[in-house]
Amino acid sequence: MTYTFTCSQGHEPMTFTVEAETDEEALQQIMAQAAPHIQEAHPEMASMPEDQVKNLITSSWVKS
Numbered sequence: 001m002t003y004t005f006t007c008s009q010g011h012e013p014m015t016f017t018v019e020a021e022t023d024e025e026a027l028q029q030i031m032a033q034a035a036p037h038i039q040e041a042h043p044e045m046a047s048m049p050e051d052q053v054k055n056l057i058t059s060s061w062v063k064s
Contacts, residue, residue, distance in 0.1 A: 002018070003018050007042075
C-alpha cells in the first residue's frame with residue numbers, strides 16, 4: 001500500500017510517500033524520511049512526544 005503525508009504548515013507543501021504493508025511500518029518510514037524536514041522547518045516538533053507526532057501524521061495521511 002502507498003502512504004502519502006503532506007506537510008504544509010508555514011511553507012510550500014512537502015510530500016513524503018512510502019510503500020508499506022502495515023500502518024506501523026508506514027509510520028516508521030515516514031517519520032524517518034521526514035526527520036530532517038521536521039528538524040529544519042519545525043524545530044518545536046522535535047520536543048513533542050512521539051505519540052503526538054504519530055497522531056499528527058496519521059490524522060492527515062492518505063492511503064492508496
